[in-house]
Amino acid sequence: MSTHRRLSVFDVIGPVMIGPSSSHTAGAARLGRLARELLGGQPESAVFTLYGSLASTYQGHGTDLALIGGVLGLATDDERIRDAKQLASEENLTYAFVPEHGSAGLVHPNMVRITLTKAKRKMEIVGASVGGGKVEVVELNGFPVSLRGEEHTIIVNSVDRPGVVTRLSALLSQHNVNIGNMAVSRAAKGQAVVMSIEIDSILEQHVLDQLGTIDGVERVTMLQKLR
Amino acid sequence: MAIESLSALLQKAEELECTLGEVVLLAEAADEQTDPQELLDRMTHYLGVMRAAVHRGIEEDIRSLSGLSGGAAKHLHQTSGTLLSGLARRAMTYSLAVIEVNAAMGKIIAAPTAGSSGILPGVILAVAEELQADEHRQAMALFTSAGIGQVIGQMASLSGAEGGCQAECGSASAMAAAAAVELARGTPKQAINASALALKNSLGLVCDPVAGLVEVPCVKRNAISALLALGAAELAMSGIESAIPMDEVIQAMGQIGRSMPVELRETAKGGLAQTPTGKKIASQLFEE
Numbered sequence A: 001m002s003t004h005r006r007l008s009v010f011d012v013i014g015p016v017m018i019g020p021s022s023s024h025t026a027g028a029a030r031l032g033r034l035a036r037e038l039l040g041g042q043p044e045s046a047v048f049t050l051y052g053s054l055a056s057t058y059q060g061h062g063t064d065l066a067l068i069g070g071v072l073g074l075a076t077d078d079e080r081i082r083d084a085k086q087l088a089s090e091e092n093l094t095y096a097f098v099p100e101h102g103s104a105g106l107v108h109p110n111m112v113r114i115t116l117t118k119a120k121r122k123m124e125i126v127g128a129s130v131g132g133g134k135v136e137v138v139e140l141n142g143f144p145v146s147l148r149g150e151e152h153t154i155i156v157n158s159v160d161r162p163g164v165v166t167r168l169s170a171l172l173s174q175h176n177v178n179i180g181n182m183a184v185s186r187a188a189k190g191q192a193v194v195m196s197i198e199i200d201s202i203l204e205q206h207v208l209d210q211l212g213t214i215d216g217v218e219r220v221t222m223l224q225k226l227r
Numbered sequence B: 001m002a003i004e005s006l007s008a009l010l011q012k013a014e015e016l017e018c019t020l021g022e023v024v025l026l027a028e029a030a031d032e033q034t035d036p037q038e039l040l041d042r043m044t045h046y047l048g049v050m051r052a053a054v055h056r057g058i059e060e061d062i063r064s065l066s067g068l069s070g071g072a073a074k075h076l077h078q079t080s081g082t083l084l085s086g087l088a089r090r091a092m093t094y095s096l097a098v099i100e101v102n103a104a105m106g107k108i109i110a111a112p113t114a115g116s117s118g119i120l121p122g123v124i125l126a127v128a129e130e131l132q133a134d135e136h137r138q139a140m141a142l143f144t145s146a147g148i149g150q151v152i153g154q155m156a157s158l159s160g161a162e163g164g165c166q167a168e169c170g171s172a173s174a175m176a177a178a179a180a181v182e183l184a185r186g187t188p189k190q191a192i193n194a195s196a197l198a199l200k201n202s203l204g205l206v207c208d209p210v211a212g213l214v215e216v217p218c219v220k221r222n223a224i225s226a227l228l229a230l231g232a233a234e235l236a237m238s239g240i241e242s243a244i245p246m247d248e249v250i251q252a253m254g255q256i257g258r259s260m261p262v263e264l265r266e267t268a269k270g271g272l273a274q275t276p277t278g279k280k281i282a283s284q285l286f287e288e
Helices: A022-039 A052-057 A063-071 A079-090 A164-174 A205-212 B006-016 B020-032 B036-059 B072-078 B086-103 B119-131 B135-155 B169-183 B188-200 B218-237 B246-258 B276-287
Strands: A016-018 A045-051 A094-099 A110-118 A121-131 A134-140 A143-147 A152-158 A179-186 A193-199 A217-223 B107-109
Touching (some): A016 A022, A063 A079, A063 A094, A063 A110, A152 A205, A164 A193, A164 A205, B006 B135, B006 B188, B020 B135, B020 B169, B036 B072, B036 B086, B036 B107, B036 B119, B072 B218, B086 B119, B119 B169, B135 B169, B169 B218, B188 B218, B188 B246
Antiparallel strands (some): A121 A134, A152 A217, A179 A193
């Protein structure tokens, strides 16, 4: 939480959260929730691979309960987080925790890989709890990204071909959507691409559908700002 | 109109002849382009969450997941004091209540962090009860605290992993000391002096949690940090000033944090965590 940028009053006092730790509990719930939103609904199974200090202290901090709670859609201040395992069995969510004690590839002390499945679909993120309940998803299905859940974001999977970005931004501007930030990442030249586009307002379904019909676009997901 | 330093905040409050909390609220409303009333409502809501946590902690049987903490606030609430009584004892009781609720996965407000979440509610609610300060004044005292915390976070750190416990319980204590002065109708200058006295007495405090959990020594450190805040407020209210201005104390805290070895910054690799008993507790917990 140290930065030389301006801190707001509610960065200092807040968030409202379920204890005991903003990074190990509140951050974990938020990462679980981001994973759920990126999957687009309730998963059938969840595997949490824990790294760094999350691997060694996840039970004592209720990180496991917070991650499950988040995947079930609970906010960081929802007191049902304590009963998340019970809730998971009621909702037929199966889960597993895999603590990884090595530090290979660890870019942050508190990291988790979340793999969710729903029907035939599989979605995987790598997220970091960066302190004070704030989080960052650094990898989405193998692509490097930077998602924090602090802005409305459109995630676009597309082929790597000239013109896709132009057509996307043209369509967005046609609908008067203001782009705050845009990032493009790809595994290699000519391969699949993931774009994340931060926008100021929630996109209506028909605009999302239109984005999906753009030549080269394979999938569009709307990730709403988490409160 | 971001608050860059506490000397600037003090100057503004003296210029406008208002409290630190009022300057912080107006600055925030301007920066976030929000109605001040909306911010005040949010803070009042937070105050309610704090009050509920205190209530739970002193009335219910609280136990953490690890079993390492719980029940101290209720015990203190049901017994009478030996050396301390009244306000001082109540502030400790309330602080313990909130931090025990935190350890037991209850709902709290990080202030500034979860591991230091007992200190502000403990001090503010106990002082408000003693001086019969209404909810509005309590919420405004939280804005005063926030202003102190903003500058500490911007100039140094509010994270134990970066700056040790001085950055968490030390900061909370400084924030609470200023709030206590404001509730007691001290001057803005006295409030900032109180925060400096409190932070000076927390310098060097390391973050050495047993088994890496927010319990030992955090729970009791919250209680005693509340007492430290009251002591600092009392000195400042009587006109005693900190020889080193608060902005410089904050810079010293940041510098000390940066030179602190990583073993003493929330990694559980040093200090109390590595005592024979600390290690025994950790191995017992992890065997299960």
